[in-house]
């Protein structure tokens with residue numbers, strides 16, 4: 317049975333240290349690391365070696381892609397910041413894009429609100445912000461996702477790498 321584990325962060329807004337720390341902690345131990353935009357770092361920063369990163373609305377560097385699609389051995393991951401799909405207003409455009417990429421998981425950011433939810437077969441995950449949380453969960457978070465052939469399990473972790481149990485979700489595929 318194939319299993320993939322990925323780590324996802326977003327909206328670090330200039331905090332390079334936390335990006336570096338999460339990278340050092342997980343690189344080589346998980347199958348892929350993602351940053352969903354608004355890092356506010358240069359796109360040629362060496363920190364991005366080994367991280368799948370997209371452009372956010374606060375990234376003025378043109379070197380970042382707006383979207384990335386990553387094929388793991390048992391899942392297709394569609395990744396974008398979200399502002400280009402109007403996610404402040406509704407989910408329709410993001411959902412249509414993720415469907416068009418035949419994604420199993422759609423990673424986004426922008427809202428600074430950690431959440432995981434399903435539409436059809438696709439699991440949508442916002443890892444929250446590692447710097448500026450918004451909304452009712454006032455915790456700086458990132459996400460770890462374990463993907464098997466049967467389930468997609470989403471966990472959130474605090475900046476000091478403690479599991480944040482109240483947001484754990486497990487979805488059947």
Ligand SMILES: [Mn+2]
Pocket residue numbers: 327329354372374426428
């Ligand atoms: Mn942001």
